[in-house]
Amino acid sequence: MDVELRHLRAFVAVVHHRSYTRAAAELSVTQPVLSRTVQQLEAILQVRLLERSTRHVRVTSVGQQFLGHAERILGELGQALSAVGAQRTLRLGFSWLLPDPWAQNTAAAFENATGATVTVMRRDDPVAALHRADVDVAFVRGDPDLGGAAEVHLFDEDRVAVVSTRSSLADRQRLDWEEIPTWPLVVNTVSGTTGDWSWPDGERSVEIVTCTNYDEWLETVAADRGIGVVPVVAARRSNHSGVRFIPLTGAPPVPVRLAYVPATAGALIRHFVDAATGAA
CATH class of the missing domain: 3.40.190.10 (Periplasmic binding protein-like II)
Incomplete structure (x- = not known):
């Protein structure tokens, strides 16, 4: 078995927290799963990285040396992902006047969660722009024909x-x-x-x-x-x-919706829909 990122993240989290319980909470896993992951890492490396007692967790000398390398790998990976994320853009089509503060809150939540950016693009007919792949998501008011696009109701406007x-x-x-x-x-x-x-x-x-x-x-x-x-x-x-x-x-009232094409709805679009509904 090769060393995986989950092994490094588990080990670094336990060291930082000096606690399996707190590290498991940070990583959103159960404590038994976290313990097995650290044990797998030690088995792969064939060294003892951590010594655990009923009261505390102690890093061994080998574990301390390994910690620096693991932190550097995870840090460099984070920088690489951020650099790529900054180049990703979600195109939001609209015909007129995006509502405030919904638009600003949605963009901020999406960009903070993904590292990607939102580009707003005014189109007289955002639904048509959606179907010709000119935009990724269309902001739509009223009840126009969406041409088979998926929709998410956000709120109603007076x-x-x-x-x-x-x-x-x-x-x-x-x-x-x-x-x-x-x-x-x-x-x-x-x-x-x-x-x-x-x-x-x-x-x-x-x-x-x-x-x-x-x-x-x-x-x-x-x-x-x-x-x-x-x-x-x-x-x-x-x-x-x-x-x-x-x-x-x-x-x-006027219904307000987001429309997108299901066949092209990747992770970026799903993240944007989540941010949009959270800000509504």
Whole structure:
């Protein structure tokens, strides 16, 4: 049997803690498993590395010499893994305004856990970008067709109404969801979360003004071509002098999800999904 990294990690942990119990807790193994691993290492080397009594663990002279080599090997391995990890990147696709502080907390947790980095990539249609392998994970609002991609629900966002400062609605203190269909509605047909599909037949807006991305949507509302409805994150993050955000009552929330392709979901994507759900 050759010496394995688990042997070195077990030996170094016991020496550092001077305790099998504490070393086992650090390595997330049982104490009997840790004891067997150290014994295997001693059998392979055919030397006594540790002397154990009912009260303490003592390192032998040979064990002390071996400790320095083992620590150096593990340290150099850690440096090598960090160097490689820094070159790994997960590409997160989004269409507009990643929510805060979720995005920052997710990226930090993922990068701390993996050593890899998160690159955010704005795409008008992040789901299409996902299927052409332009991004690794897509951040999706609403209920678009994911084309067979796997999904993870993160949270729901409240909606807010958006009107031009020149609109007759600009002085309103709030609007109700049932009022929205009575006004021309500006709809982002690619990644928007509110459109004529949001109301049953017979309750839809009389006039729909379409666009294909968030910037166009915002400018169209500012030009008073119609009103818009968007997740409330836009009210915190958009600084446009031509629009006013108005609280909206009775509106259903917007589901927020991550989408990824199962066939290409390696460890890096799984780590990101774990970080994303933990930050939600």
